[in-house]
Amino acid sequence: MSWLKFITLAIIICLLSWMAGVAYGIYKFPKKIMAEGYERHLKIAGAPWKFHHMNDLVDANFKKVVRPSVDFLYSSAVLDARDGSYVLSIPKIDRYFVFQFMEDDTDVFDYVGSRQYGKNKKLDILIVPNNYDGPDYGLPVVQLKTERVWLLARYQLFNHEDLNNVQAIQDQVELTPISLFLDDAT
Amino acid sequence: MKYIFLLALIGLTGFFIGQRSPEKKIDFLSAKLANGGNTMFKSGVKNGSWKTFVGIAEDDQPALVRSVIARIGLGANTNEEAIYLNAREDINGDPLVSNRNYQITVPAEIPVHEFWSITVYGNNHFLCNNPANKFAISSFHKLSKNPDGTITLYLGQHEMQPVSNWLPSSIIDEPISLTLRCYHPTASMLRDIESINLPTIKPIK
Numbered sequence: 001m002s003w004l005k006f007i008t009l010a011i012i013i014c015l016l017s018w019m020a021g022v023a024y025g026i027y028k029f030p031k032k033i034m035a036e037g038y039e040r041h042l043k044i045a046g047a048p049w050k051f052h053h054m055n056d057l058v059d060a061n062f063k064k065v066v067r068p069s070v071d072f073l074y075s076s077a078v079l080d081a082r083d084g085s086y087v088l089s090i091p092k093i094d095r096y097f098v099f100q101f102m103e104d105d106t107d108v109f110d111y112v113g114s115r116q117y118g119k120n121k122k123l124d125i126l127i128v129p130n131n132y133d134g135p136d137y138g139l140p141v142v143q144l145k146t147e148r149v150w151l152l153a154r155y156q157l158f159n160h161e162d163l164n165n166v167q168a169i170q171d172q173v174e175l176t177p178i179s180l181f182l183d184d185a186t
Numbered sequence: 187m188k189y190i191f192l193l194a195l196i197g198l199t200g201f202f203i204g205q206r207s208p209e210k211k212i213d214f215l216s217a218k219l220a221n222g223g224n225t226m227f228k229s230g231v232k233n234g235s236w237k238t239f240v241g242i243a244e245d246d247q248p249a250l251v252r253s254v255i256a257r258i259g260l261g262a263n264t265n266e267e268a269i270y271l272n273a274r275e276d277i278n279g280d281p282l283v284s285n286r287n288y289q290i291t292v293p294a295e296i297p298v299h300e301f302w303s304i305t306v307y308g309n310n311h312f313l314c315n316n317p318a319n320k321f322a323i324s325s326f327h328k329l330s331k332n333p334d335g336t337i338t339l340y341l342g343q344h345e346m347q348p349v350s351n352w353l354p355s356s357i358i359d360e361p362i363s364l365t366l367r368c369y370h371p372t373a374s375m376l377r378d379i380e381s382i383n384l385p386t387i388k389p390i391k
Contacts, residue, residue, distance in 0.1 A: 006189060009193060010192075010193060010196050013193050013196050013197045013200065014196050014197070014199070014200040015200065016197075016200070017196070017197040017198070017199075017200035017201040017204065018200040018201065018203060018204040019204060020200075020201055020204065021200060021201035021202060021203060021204020021205040021206075022204040022205065022208075022211055023204075024201070024204070024205045025204065025205035025206065025207075025208035025211065026208045026211055026212055026215075026249075026250065026253050027249050027253065028205070028208070029208040029209070029212060029253045029256055029257070030252050030253055030256040032208070033256050033257075033260065034256075037260075058313065059313060059319060059321070060308075060312060060313045060314055060315040060316075060321075062312065062313065063312055065260060065261070066257075066258055066259070066260075066311035066312065067258060067259060067305075067307055067311050067312075067365060068312070068313060069303070069305060069322075069365075069367065070303075070305065070313070070321050070322045071301075071303050071322065071324055071367065071369075096300045096301070096369060096370070098263070098267055100261070100263060100267070102243075102261070105252065106243065106252060106255070106256050106260065106261075106262075107243055107244060107245050107247075107252070108243040108244070108263060108264050108267075109245075111263075111267060113267070114300075115266075115267060115299075115370050150261075152261050156300075156301075156326075158326060159327075
């Protein structure tokens with residue numbers, strides 16, 4: 001092989017593989033940012049299945065998330081299917097709310113909220129791993145789609161004075177292992 | 187043989203460098219999308235000043251759309267729960283800037299079961315500093331309505347009347363953008379997102 005041929009080939013290969021790398025990096029980005037989010041969240045909440053309630057107003061100093069919304073307060077949890085089934089308990093909520101379940105690549109696969117269930121109803125929802133085929137205990141079921149799932153809750157916030165009301169809702173939102181939930185029920 | 191080995195090494199190095207910091211490449215692409223129009227995607231929708239993607243956060247959205255949304259709107263809902271529309275231009279196609287005043291006319295009926303809101307963002311995609319510490323106007327605020335049911339909002343750096351309808355702009359002179367959020371959109375909004383009446387953004391001379 002002549003040097004000229006070799007260098008031409010090297011440049012072409014370098015360029016093509018760089019482009020393949022760029023495409024791969026972009027393609028993998030949602031999973032990357034979710035994985036980073038899980039780790040960050042686990043540090044804050046301490047463990048999976050623990051809520052972190054974001055219970056303060058956001059303003060111009062808030063830089064954790066781009067294009068934040070001031071329509072809501074949020075609660076967030078990482079769900080890990082390896083821990084088995086849990087029950088999500090939601091108190092009566094007198095306003096628009098939505099609990100959003102996201103796969104490890106950001107796609108939404110289920111919701112629990114006022115759109116499906118209406119407002120002012122206490123809700124208990126069974127959350128099960130994706131290979132689960134056990135009983136539903138008479139509860140509505142959300143089946144996890146990936147091993148780790150990001151659960152993000154939004155509760156409508158009417159104004160600054162409304163902050164206490166939403167914080168009171170957040171305090172009553174719970175995730176309980178199914179065994180404990182059944183113990184409490186009996 | 188050693189040539190092949192060397193070329194493979196070059197290939198691997200190229201790939202490794204290429205896959206690093208996808209954030210920068212996504213930002214570059216999303217800026218291109220914003221300027222050239224997102225309609226290069228089948229799912230891209232433009233209605234007046236407003237742009238969005240249909241089918242975001244769903245399994246079958248294009249991979250590039252998923253990555254762009256993960257970068258600029260992580261945690262976005264699917265359309266059935268909420269539709270997010272972004273505007274960077276006024277009705278004439280001129281970029282929105284903080285040191286101009288605008289009149290935003292919201293139609294009498296935005297087809298949602300819950301509520302809508304319009305939020306102002308600075309050039310860095312964050313909420314902007316303003317003396318009123320007010321970042322958005324929502325349909326559940328006490329707003330002054332026109333006799334025909336439409337609502338006129340005023341966007342600008344300095345307080346405008348009526349204050350309830352004033353949407354403060356960034357106190358720094360910079361390009362700004364708006365997000366219109368529509369919660370629990372009706373079936374007709376989901377179907378006719380390209381043709382329904384949305385707020386118009388007119389510069390005030």
